[in-house]
Amino acid sequence: MTHPDGIQARFRCHYENFTLDVDLNLPGSGITAIFGHSGCGKTTLLRCIAGLQAAQGQLIVLGQPWQTGSHSRAVHQRPLAYVFQDTTLFPHLSARKNLLYGYRRIPAEQRRIHPEQVYDWLGLAPLLDRMPARLSGGERQRVAIGRALLTSPSLLLMDEPLSALDQQSKQDILPYLERLRDTLAMPVLYVSHSTGEVARLADHIVMMDRGQVVAQGPLQETLARTDHPFLLESDAGVILDGKVTEVDAQWQLCKVEFNDGALWLRHHKHLTTGMAVRIQVLARDISIALQEHQDQSVQNLLPATVDQIAGEVTPGTSLVRLRAGNTAFLSRVTSRSVHQLQLYPGLRVWLQIKSVALAD
Numbered sequence: 001m002t003h004p005d006g007i008q009a010r011f012r013c014h015y016e017n018f019t020l021d022v023d024l025n026l027p028g029s030g031i032t033a034i035f036g037h038s039g040c041g042k043t044t045l046l047r048c049i050a051g052l053q054a055a056q057g058q059l060i061v062l063g064q065p066w067q068t069g070s071h072s073r074a075v076h077q078r079p080l081a082y083v084f085q086d087t088t089l090f091p092h093l094s095a096r097k098n099l100l101y102g103y104r105r106i107p108a109e110q111r112r113i114h115p116e117q118v119y120d121w122l123g124l125a126p127l128l129d130r131m132p133a134r135l136s137g138g139e140r141q142r143v144a145i146g147r148a149l150l151t152s153p154s155l156l157l158m159d160e161p162l163s164a165l166d167q168q169s170k171q172d173i174l175p176y177l178e179r180l181r182d183t184l185a186m187p188v189l190y191v192s193h194s195t196g197e198v199a200r201l202a203d204h205i206v207m208m209d210r211g212q213v214v215a216q217g218p219l220q221e222t223l224a225r226t227d228h229p230f231l232l233e234s235d236a237g238v239i240l241d242g243k244v245t246e247v248d249a250q251w252q253l254c255k256v257e258f259n260d261g262a263l264w265l266r267h268h269k270h271l272t273t274g275m276a277v278r279i280q281v282l283a284r285d286i287s288i289a290l291q292e293h294q295d296q297s298v299q300n301l302l303p304a305t306v307d308q309i310a311g312e313v314t315p316g317t318s319l320v321r322l323r324a325g326n327t328a329f330l331s332r333v334t335s336r337s338v339h340q341l342q343l344y345p346g347l348r349v350w351l352q353i354k355s356v357a358l359a360d
Contacts, residue, residue: 005063007155007187011048013055020044020055020211028062030203031181031188033219035195041211042191046157049189050082051075061155062187080155081148085163087140089132095143096128103150112152121183122146122176138169142176149184156188162197174200175270195235199280224328226310226319236319237282238329244275253299253355260325264299265358283319283330285357289350290341300353304329306343311335322351 006028012021020041026032034042047053051066052075059067061080066073081102089098103115119125122142132140141161148156162170174197181188181201192198198205198219205222207215215222224238242258247267254267256277263279271277292301304322311318318338320331329351343349 007062007189008058008060009045009049011045011055011057011059013044013048013053018044018211020048022208022211022213024206024213024216026187026189026206026216027204028187029185031190031201032204032206033198033202034189034191034206034208035193035198036208037193040208042193042208043159044211045208046082046159046189046191049155050080050157051078064154078155079153080157081151081153083141083145083148083156083158083161085160087132087144089140089143089147091132093132094128095124095130095132095135095139098132098143099124099128099146099150102147106150106152110152113149115150118146118149121149121179136169137165138173141165141169142173145177145180149180154186156184156186158188158190160191160193162192162194170197177201195237196280199237199239200278220328224321224330226308226313226321226330235282236330236332237280237285240279240281240327242277242279244271244273244277247271247273258327260327261302263302263353263358264355266356279358281329281353281358283332285354286329286331287352288320288322288331288333288337288341288343289352292350293352296352297354298352299355300351300358302329302351302353304349304351306345306347306349308345309338309343311338322349324351 007026009022009024022045034045036042044053048055049059051073057067066078090101099115099118122145124142124146127135127139127143135143162173178200190201202219205216205219206213215225220239240258242256244254245257246255248254252267253264254271256263256265256279265279302324304324306320307323308321309318312335313319316335318333318335320333320343322329322331
């Protein structure tokens with residue numbers, strides 16, 4: 001898909017044991033996840049975009065040439081902000097002064113994002129007078145993200161911003177990042193090797209392996225493919241965008257409707273009726289039946305059609321793509337099950353999805 005007002009990035013650079021060779025056409029808004037194993041070239045790509053890494057190629061951001069042929073803008077001439085794994089806050093400045101450090105250096109006529117907005121988006125008001133030493137890891141990272149936003153960048157780069165945080169801190173900060181995704185007009189490139197973060201945050205995804213792009217496109221469509229190497233992993237699955245339409249307080253469940261059906265999942269206190277949510281449905285949590293079975297424990301039964309079968313993705317297992325209406329699902333089953341059920345494209349089946357396996 002071409003994004004004429006987005007980001008066009010073509011880079012090639014070679015090191016002793018590694019070559020980065022990418023050709024990307026990315027959207028000009030939303031969060032694009034740069035995803036892959038450690039050492040695949042994610043950070044190198046971000047450094048090339050920032051101008052921190054010398055590379056041959058071309059970079060056009062929102063219609064503006066940042067690098068073409070022999071001409072390349074210097075780092076300080078690129079209107080971007082970079083959030084690193086390490087927050088690098090100034091230890092002698094309060095959270096407020098850290099936040100305003102870049103803001104005060106931006107000419108008033110170029111300020112498109114203002115402090116009060118950032119304080120609201122990231123829940124920073126209670127933290128403003130604290131020194132960095134008195135902030136938790138998640139709070140420090142929220143301040144670092146806010147400081148980056150207050151430079152009013154045209155592009156925000158985030159290099160595994162949650163990797164140094166413990167699990168609870170990650171869960172605490174993710175809702176703030178979701179709010180940024182839904183609020184900001186600027187494009188965000190978000191490096192991660194966590195499928196959970198990608199599932200929660202991304203609109204678009206670039207999958208990298210050994211310095212090259214192995215898949216790219218809108219998140220839902222790309223994750224539902226059966227022909228790229230990351231589907232060999234246990235966390236293969238799809239993402240659904242839906243809305244909470246019912247809360248069952250007695251059984252601690254809530255109903256989420258999406259375009260082609262509805263699913264019951266465990267209710268968490270932050271989920272309320274009418275709320276938009278994103279659900280990750282893993283291939284390992286979907287089983288397939290030829291008939292609808294009501295006499296079993298699984299709460300979610302969806303009629304579907306077999307769309308594609310990738311046999312022997314790992315020894316003895318197959319990956320089946322199915323469609324419930326226009327919504328794609330993936331199911332990881334044994335190859336023997338495919339044979340016993342005589343699955344083939346076009347066959348009508350039932351999907352069985354455990355409520356306890358679903359997470360928003």
